[in-house]
Amino acid sequence: MLDFIRSDFAQLVAYQPHPGGTSGEPVKSDITIDRLDSNESPFDLPNELKEKLSWTYQQVIENNRYPDGSYVALKSAIAQYVNESAQITDITLDNISVGNGSDELIRSVLIATCLKGEGAVLVANPTFSMYGIISQTLGIPVVTVGRSESNFEIDLAAAQQAINQTQNPPIRLVFVVHPNSPTANALTAQELDWLRNLPENILVVIDEAYFEFSQTTVAQELAKHPNWMILRTFSKAFRLAAHRVGYAIAHPQLTAALEKVRLPYNLPSFTQAAALFAMNYRQELLASIGEILAQREELINSLSGHPALKIWPSAANFIYLRLVPTTNDQTAKLTAITQQLKSQGTLIRQISGGLRITVGTPQENQRSIQRLKTTLESFEL
Numbered sequence: 001m002l003d004f005i006r007s008d009f010a011q012l013v014a015y016q017p018h019p020g021g022t023s024g025e026p027v028k029s030d031i032t033i034d035r036l037d038s039n040e041s042p043f044d045l046p047n048e049l050k051e052k053l054s055w056t057y058q059q060v061i062e063n064n065r066y067p068d069g070s071y072v073a074l075k076s077a078i079a080q081y082v083n084e085s086a087q088i089t090d091i092t093l094d095n096i097s098v099g100n101g102s103d104e105l106i107r108s109v110l111i112a113t114c115l116k117g118e119g120a121v122l123v124a125n126p127t128f129s130m131y132g133i134i135s136q137t138l139g140i141p142v143v144t145v146g147r148s149e150s151n152f153e154i155d156l157a158a159a160q161q162a163i164n165q166t167q168n169p170p171i172r173l174v175f176v177v178h179p180n181s182p183t184a185n186a187l188t189a190q191e192l193d194w195l196r197n198l199p200e201n202i203l204v205v206i207d208e209a210y211f212e213f214s215q216t217t218v219a220q221e222l223a224k225h226p227n228w229m230i231l232r233t234f235s236k237a238f239r240l241a242a243h244r245v246g247y248a249i250a251h252p253q254l255t256a257a258l259e260k261v262r263l264p265y266n267l268p269s270f271t272q273a274a275a276l277f278a279m280n281y282r283q284e285l286l287a288s289i290g291e292i293l294a295q296r297e298e299l300i301n302s303l304s305g306h307p308a309l310k311i312w313p314s315a316a317n318f319i320y321l322r323l324v325p326t327t328n329d330q331t332a333k334l335t336a337i338t339q340q341l342k343s344q345g346t347l348i349r350q351i352s353g354g355l356r357i358t359v360g361t362p363q364e365n366q367r368s369i370q371r372l373k374t375t376l377e378s379f380e381l
């Protein structure tokens with residue numbers, strides 16, 4: 001280790017976006033790769049929209065100029081979309097902050113709240129790993145509680161106890177995903193009530209990365225809770241993962257704090273153009289949701305009769321399953337299954353003692369079902 005690097009970095013590991021995929025050992029190049037490990041949309045932009053976006057690139061964007069760093073047009077379009085999709089009218093551009101992926105906003109909010117020993121973070125595992133990873137790189141302590149093994153609801157008694165007892169620093173930020181990744185369950189009425197009753201000196205970040213699939217949002221309650229912040233992304237339903245855009249919806253004083261943290265031109269011009277485009281053509285882009293939800297049911301129905309699998313209901317564009325009996329440590333088998341699927345060209349995510357499979361195109365899903373079934377058979381499961 002180079003002596004000038006922070007001593008705690010030796011224990012940190014860099015985020016591996018495709019642990020079973022493009023990094024690590026190569027997949028045979030002569031087969032089609034089904035990328036079902038990152039919860040992206042299986043559909044690229046429609047060709048005519050791609051052409052319109054290319055026209056913007058050719059005719060409007062000046063490559064020699066810095067991007068518009070105010071994001072007024074994009075923030076206004078996002079505010080309008082948020083209002084429309086939650087049937088509210090109170091969100092304005094002052095409530096919106098944009099980031100280079102919602103990952104950037106996760107980092108900004110951690111810097112703005114917990115850094116310098118001022119606060120710790122609470123998460124309920126299994127959940128999105130970036131909250132913990134980014135906190136660690138900033139030296140922010142992460143307190144974890146568990147979830148029910150049967151339905152993945154947060155252990156609220158443990159969470160409340162952690163909040164009451166954590167000191168030096170106290171918990172100042174709670175991260176939840178609605179619906180959760182990797183387990184695909186939306187927050188329950190009881191969990192939402194618990195969040196509503198948290199004291200106002202604790203920030204609650206509700207990550208709605210899968211909102212367009214679940215149609216569950218707390219946007220209509222934001223005005224009542226100045227200590228809530230919603231995170232959304234263009235990487236999933238809006239099919240723009242390549243462009244890296246996410247946004248936060250929050251009290252204007254919180255978005256102002258995020259502005260102080262961000263780098264001056266965090267969204268490249270073409271990324272802004274693509275995101276604005278997605279807002280303007282949202283009806284066309286979101287028209288694919290129905291098919292993805294129908295395909296999700298097909299995946300669940302085709303696999304749920306299998307005696308070796310336990311599959312949970314899903315409110316998102318992926319499914320989560322474990323091997324039966326779920327009480328055993330199945331890690332070795334899960335690794336073998338993931339590897340065997342990968343060798344056939346299907347990339348899925350082995351995570352938290354189970355498998356997370358993104359809903360793909362109908363052809364990809366048929367291959368997922370077929371390959372998973374024959375793989376289980378080959379292991380006599």
Ligand SMILES: *Cc1c(COP(=O)(O)O)cnc(C)c1O
Nearest residue numbers: 101102103128181209233235246
């Ligand atoms: C995919 C995902 C995101 C999106 O992150 P980006 O940086 O916007 O691509 C955020 N939160 C969760 C829980 C996700 O699953």
